[in-house]
Amino acid sequence: MDDEDDWQYSLADLFDSLGLPSGAEDIEQFVTRHSILKRTIRLSDAHFWTPNQRDLFWVLREDGHYDQALDELDELLRRA
Numbered sequence: 001m002d003d004e005d006d007w008q009y010s011l012a013d014l015f016d017s018l019g020l021p022s023g024a025e026d027i028e029q030f031v032t033r034h035s036i037l038k039r040t041i042r043l044s045d046a047h048f049w050t051p052n053q054r055d056l057f058w059v060l061r062e063d064g065h066y067d068q069a070l071d072e073l074d075e076l077l078r079r080a
Helices: 010-016 024-034 051-063 067-077
Strands: none
Touching: 010 024, 010 051, 010 067, 024 067, 051 067
């Protein structure tokens, strides 16, 4: 895999793609507000996503360039 295929979007890019405010403080507030996600619930199935955001998760996972950002968000939301 060459470097061109290896790049990843950031957490801020993920928030932009989801139509959410993507500043550092915005992300921190989102995580604080929603950080009680149970381990048994998939990130894409969390109650706070809109139907369009839920659908977008599948597209972003398939893209591959959002994997690190999605994993980071998943980890942040499960901290209790």
